[in-house]
Amino acid sequence: xxxxxKVWIEVxxxxxxxxxxxxxxLLRKKTKLYAVVKSNAYGHGLLQFSGIADVCGxxxxxxxxxxxxxxxxxxxxxxxxxxxxxxxxGLYSLAAKNGIAITISNKExxxxxxxxxxKPQFHIKIDTGMHRQGFQFGEVGGFLPKIMNSKxxxxxxxxxxxxxxxxxxxxxDMAFTKEQYVRFExxxxxxxxxxxxxxxxxxxxTGGTLLGPAFHADMVRVGIGLYGIWPSDELERQLSATVAxxxxxxxxxxxxxxxxxxxxxxxxxxxxxxxxxxxxxAIVPIGYWHGIPRAASSVGTVVIGKKRAxxxxxVSMDMVSIDVTGIPCRVGSRVTIVxxxxxxxxxxxxxxxxxxxxxxxxxxxx
Numbered sequence: 001x002x003x004x005x006k007v008w009i010e011v012x013x014x015x016x017x018x019x020x021x022x023x024x025x026l027l028r029k030k031t032k033l034y035a036v037v038k039s040n041a042y043g044h045g046l047l048q049f050s051g052i053a054d055v056c057g058x059x060x061x062x063x064x065x066x067x068x069x070x071x072x073x074x075x076x077x078x079x080x081x082x083x084x085x086x087x088x089x090g091l092y093s094l095a096a097k098n099g100i101a102i103t104i105s106n107k108e109x110x111x112x113x114x115x116x117x118x119k120p121q122f123h124i125k126i127d128t129g130m131h132r133q134g135f136q137f138g139e140v141g142g143f144l145p146k147i148m149n150s151k152x153x154x155x156x157x158x159x160x161x162x163x164x165x166x167x168x169x170x171x172x173d174m175a176f177t178k179e180q181y182v183r184f185e186x187x188x189x190x191x192x193x194x195x196x197x198x199x200x201x202x203x204x205x206t207g208g209t210l211l212g213p214a215f216h217a218d219m220v221r222v223g224i225g226l227y228g229i230w231p232s233d234e235l236e237r238q239l240s241a242t243v244a245x246x247x248x249x250x251x252x253x254x255x256x257x258x259x260x261x262x263x264x265x266x267x268x269x270x271x272x273x274x275x276x277x278x279x280x281x282a283i284v285p286i287g288y289w290h291g292i293p294r295a296a297s298s299v300g301t302v303v304i305g306k307k308r309a310x311x312x313x314x315v316s317m318d319m320v321s322i323d324v325t326g327i328p329c330r331v332g333s334r335v336t337i338v339x340x341x342x343x344x345x346x347x348x349x350x351x352x353x354x355x356x357x358x359x360x361x362x363x364x365x366x
Contacts, residue, residue: 003334006285007253009363011044015246016052019226022244024057026209031216036205036223037072038064038084043291043339043354044227044249045363047075052365053226054079062221066091069100082123082160084221086133093118101159105133107143114147123160123200126187128180130166140187144194160200160219161188168207168215169232171239177208181215207231210239229340229350249354251290251337251361255304255329256319257283267321268313273298275312279325282309284335287318291357292337295346296320303336304329 023033035058036042041049050061050072060080063069069081080101087095087102089112095102096118104110105125113119127134135143147154163184167176184203191199201217206225208215228247230236261267263277284302288294297315301308302322309322322335339357343350 003252003254005362006256007251007290007361009045009357009361010250010252010366011048011052011363012246012248012250012366013052014366015228015248016049016226017056018244018246019228019248020053020056020058023209023220023222023225026213026243027216027220028213030218031213032059032200032219034058034060034062034080034082034202034219034221035226036062036084036221038062038068038223039355040359042223042227042351043357043359045359046071048363048365049227049248050077051075059219062223066095066100066102070094070098073098073100089113089116092116092120095120103133105135107135107139110143110147119157121157121159123162124158124191126161126163126184128163128183128187129176130164130180132164134163137183137187140190144190148194155196158196158199160202161191162200162202163187164205165203165208165215168204168211170234171211172234174211177211177215205231207235210235210243224351227354229354247338247340249339249357251286251339251357253284253286253335253337255282255331255333255335256285258324258330259283266313268297269316270314273313277325279323280327281312281321282324282329282333282335284320284322285318286335286337287316287320289317289358290361291353292320292342293346293348293353293356295348296342300337300342300345303338304333 035053037050040046054077062082062084064085083102101121103125104122125134127136165177200219202219203217204215204220206222209220209222224231228245261275261281263275266274292315294315300311307327309324309327311320312323313321339353340350343353
């Protein structure tokens with residue numbers, strides 16, 4: 001079939017299903033699996049990926065904003081949604097109306113929530129050592145009496161307590177993760193003593209989930225792993241023999257030109273690279289506008305057929321040149337880029353590569 005677009009993203013349903021099954025196999029039956037689909041589902045398409053994950057049986061979704069949660073509701077998703085990021089108080093009523101839980105992570109947001117006319121359900125986030133979002137442990141004892149003495153029936157709204165690990169990426173170095181979890185459980189005990197029983201506890205993203213059930217609590221928030229990408233090289237080396245993750249996203253384009261170039265000729269802007277011998281280059285209409293970083297210049301590779309071809313010269317806004325010397329190809333040949341491979345070649349984070357893919361690129365479900 002001839003492609004209708006010169007650049008497109010393929011999202012593989014079978015890979016999503018397989019990854020969900022893999023993470024389910026790591027969890028106890030009572031532990032819930034929430035799919036983290038913030039930032040356009042890590043570049044995979046918020047609606048496309050979430051629709052598949054919903055059918056494949058995740059228990060809920062984590063997003064970064066009420067706006068993302070609203071898009072899921074409009075798409076027909078009825079499962080629980082938790083906003084992980086900061087929510088503007090002006091959006092509390094919209095969250096409440098649509099059954100979207102928010103995160104309260106500081107006293108200002110808690111005061112704003114108490115004053116709001118329409119109040120959404122919420123989870124409290126505790127800073128156990130990452131020092132990003134969250135009430136610090138020493139603050140918990142101070143605000144608990146205040147909310148308990150409030151005339152509000154806060155038990156009807158507070159549904160969970162959670163934290164986030166800073167270093168859950170190596171099974172041989174779990175000391176700080178264990179410290180964080182001990183602090184988290186101590187905070188949870190304070191909530192229970194204050195009368196808040198039955199709160200959903202959660203601490204693990206993909207890394208913590210892979211570290212083992214000691215960190216799973218009542219729920220895990222799995223993002224990068226559901227997309228078939230390892231959260232760290234260490235965990236991939238330690239677990240890939242027993243835990244199978246399948247890449248979900250493939251970025252495709254086509255060859256638009258093929259030409260013979262003589263030894264010594266420069267390629268691309270500023271002629272940053274020259275041909276070391278007579279050879280063949282192909283032009284591919286994809287560049288940094290689409291999300292191929294300039295850092296991929298002269299080091300990144302693409303796949304044509306079953307062979308890898310290196311990007312030669314500088315990545316342009318809408319084009320790259322690739323060295324196809326000895327590789328059969330012609331105008332119209334399909335070119336595939338695997339984001340995690342590209343990240344490894346650039347010594348970069350795969351999180352950045354996938355989340356920076358242009359959201360306007362057409363997506364197909366395979």
